[in-house]
Amino acid sequence: MNHSRHFSAAALACALLAGTPFAVEPAHAQQRAAQAAALRVTGFDVEQVDRIEPGAELNFTVWGTPGATAVVQIDGSKRTVRLDETTAGRYQGSYVVGRSDRIGQESRVHANLRSGNRVATATLGEALQVGWSLPGEAALAPEIQSVKVAREPGRGRAETLRYTVRGTPGGQASVQLQGSQPVNVVLEEVRAGEYVGRHVLPQGAWVDTQQPLVAQLRLGTRTTRSSVDNAYAGVELRARRADNRGDRCTDCATVQAVNEVVVDGEGKVLGTVAGGVLGAVVGSQIGKGDGRKLAGVAGAVGGALLGREIQRRHNQRTQYEVVVRQNDGVQRTVVYAEPPSLRVGDRVRIVGETLELQR
Structure with a gap:
């Protein structure tokens, strides 16, 4: 026989007959009190990402006492993450990294489970990014x-x-x-x-x-x-600096520029073809126009000097200057009378006053 139950029933009857107030705590209130007393986080997990950067999504899962409110706090983030209770005692939520966040390897992550005025807290036991060590731990030396x-x-x-x-x-x-x-x-x-x-x-x-x-x-x-050392051994590479210790190619060079220029009869450069020829302008002024213009030029320069200048302009020609840089860093210019079959970047060998293309 359960004496405690009979005692409680008798006590209730006496209290009612005597008009004395008697409070009975409902069963669900007892359950909530028990849950509050046992509030705890039993698990905390994150799906690691390859890189913490704006737009990266961090998915968290917290296990613990059901019927509570769960949030996650990340050091360096601008807001907390509120988790939804997807099943009894299982809370899930996501956080998208923003541009203003400062989440790094030393950022700690905490989960808070709240029920009434009771709070249970747990710290994430893994890194947010693949390859990171845990905050406070000595990072492994990379190899x-x-x-x-x-x-x-x-x-x-x-x-x-x-x-x-x-x-x-x-x-x-x-x-x-x-x-x-x-x-x-x-x-x-x-x-x-x-x-x-x-x-x-x-x-x-x-x-x-x-x-x-x-x-x-x-x-x-x-x-x-x-x-x-010798990282390029066996690599077929045209654009490589010659091995001075091996083939000792002191006369090898690389083409830096190919310029088409105009010179007068004495070899003086008048200008480049791309920029316009100075001689052509001067020649047009001398060869055309009325007598007053010609007299003005003759008066300023003098008859003999003008004749010489006309002869120089008359004998102007086009030549091609190839600028190369040798392996020792010295820059040289080789002149061609005809357009050479060379382009910028070609590897050449200097032979006398000409260049040989290296295949």
Whole structure:
């Protein structure tokens, strides 16, 4: 026999007969009190993204006491994330990274579960971005495993180089090119730990294949570099600086410009064809017009000097100047009487007073 139940019923009857107030707590109120006392977060998860940048979507899931209100707070974000209870005790929501957000590797993420005046809090135990270490933990030192160079078919005379770096995933990789113009080529992580980038050499540019190729890999706040000797070994590359230690091609050069110019009978440059020929203008003034203009010119210059100037203009001709830069950096100009079959960027060898195209 349950004495406590009989006692409660008897006590209730006596209280009613005596007119004494007697409060009975409903069962659902007892349940809410029990839930509030046991309020807790049992799980916290995020779908990691490849890169934290504007537009990236962070999907959070929190498990815990059902019937509560759940929000997520991200250090560096401009607003909190309110989660919906999709099933009993399971809360889900998303946050889209904005341009004004400053979410980084050291940003902590907290989940708050609230019921009445009780709050339970949990800290996210994983990084928001792939490859990041957890806030407060020492970041792993990135590692470069290999660096490779390959030549790809380019358009026309242009050459394309493909650089591949393999190492720690989730980082930011680049390579530094030495040559006619130093270039930093940023690589993209195409697969976990594999970074690839391409560089098209402009016309006239060249790569110093004798210098070590420096690759860099950054992960979080830590950076590692690898200097690779003979990285271009076996690469068929036209636009490369000659190996002074090997073939010692001191008379090799690269075409920098091909200029068509007009000179007078004494070889004095009158102007370029593209910019207009000064001699043609002067000749038209001398050869045409009335006698007063001619007399004015004769009076200013003098008869003998004018005759000489007319003879020089009469003997003007077109020639072609090819400007080349040798491997040692010295610039030279080679003159042709006829249009040469050379273009900017061609590799040539200087032979006497002419140039030979290198195939």
